[in-house]
Amino acid sequence: MKHIRPSSAFQNTTAKMSDRSGIQYFSRDIMPGMSATFFSIKSDAPTEIVVDNDCEYVHFSYIIKGKCQVNMPRCQTICEKQNLHAGFAPGERFTFKCSEQYESMELLVSPSLLQNLAGDGYHVLLRDIQNGFFVWSKPSLPNLRIAAGSLYNRLISSPGKIILSQASALEYLGQYLDCSETMTSEKIIGQRLYRKLSHARDLLLADMCKPPTIAELSKQVGLNQLKLKKGFKEQFGQSIYAYFQKERMAMAYTLLRKHNVTETATLVGYSNISHFSSAFQKQYSILPSAIHRGVY
Numbered sequence: 001m002k003h004i005r006p007s008s009a010f011q012n013t014t015a016k017m018s019d020r021s022g023i024q025y026f027s028r029d030i031m032p033g034m035s036a037t038f039f040s041i042k043s044d045a046p047t048e049i050v051v052d053n054d055c056e057y058v059h060f061s062y063i064i065k066g067k068c069q070v071n072m073p074r075c076q077t078i079c080e081k082q083n084l085h086a087g088f089a090p091g092e093r094f095t096f097k098c099s100e101q102y103e104s105m106e107l108l109v110s111p112s113l114l115q116n117l118a119g120d121g122y123h124v125l126l127r128d129i130q131n132g133f134f135v136w137s138k139p140s141l142p143n144l145r146i147a148a149g150s151l152y153n154r155l156i157s158s159p160g161k162i163i164l165s166q167a168s169a170l171e172y173l174g175q176y177l178d179c180s181e182t183m184t185s186e187k188i189i190g191q192r193l194y195r196k197l198s199h200a201r202d203l204l205l206a207d208m209c210k211p212p213t214i215a216e217l218s219k220q221v222g223l224n225q226l227k228l229k230k231g232f233k234e235q236f237g238q239s240i241y242a243y244f245q246k247e248r249m250a251m252a253y254t255l256l257r258k259h260n261v262t263e264t265a266t267l268v269g270y271s272n273i274s275h276f277s278s279a280f281q282k283q284y285s286i287l288p289s290a291i292h293r294g295v296y
Helices: 006-010 111-118 123-130 142-157 162-180 191-205 214-221 225-236 240-255 261-267 273-284 288-292
Strands: 002-004 014-018 023-031 034-042 047-052 058-065 068-071 076-079 083-088 093-098 101-109 134-139
Touching: 023 162, 034 142, 034 162, 058 142, 058 162, 076 083, 076 134, 083 123, 083 162, 101 111, 101 142, 101 162, 111 123, 111 162, 123 134, 134 225, 142 162, 142 240, 191 214, 191 225, 191 240, 214 225, 225 240, 240 261, 240 273, 261 273, 261 288, 273 288
Parallel strands: 002 047
Antiparallel strands: 014 023, 023 034, 034 101, 047 093, 058 083, 058 101, 068 076, 068 093, 083 134
């Protein structure tokens, strides 16, 4: 079992650490009161880590690969791929059990800097920080995943370009804060309902060309339609259709880098190219052809 103290890992301008057990992480300062970290595990078996959280920062984590279970004296939460996991737990000791292949990235922000950046627009988050403890876990939305990918690329490929790293970090934080107002605590949504809603999301996104109807989803996950629709919106911040459409357009955005507009439209289930272009422009305020040409 490994032990970590965040302050010893994350206070240098650029810190890199690794050991023979396959644990690696590095940290880079973005600005005073803000740093970004990348953490990975490659192992033959699940790894359990004990963290003594002596770092009074708010953690905004994004799970890139694998999953983990976090056990704290006050709560327990499970984080899966593309999940958000935010927390403020100074002075807490907790265990962190990760899958064999695991990667995550997080932004650490001091409460004072967060207050200056966020102002009064994010009262739920700021209230929980003032209370001295919170833990949130929630699947991410497409715009945040794009921001997370941008920040990760900046940290890896352009560490010396401070302004670009700051811009990517602020975009990531902004998207995270927007999600935070609709986040639901694991203490409020039970694990059983959480799993059913997560399963509904996975079924919804399994085939972009032929998504299931709400009636089909309801039957497959064992929730009545009213509870499914209400729970889905509470958990993911959007209606079932709106969430599917955002995911669909996010996939199209990625596909356009390698495929033309017609091919991309077909791959995400559109038979009418004009309808696809209109939906894409509504989502991103740009035409899909501009993405394909590399204008953006």
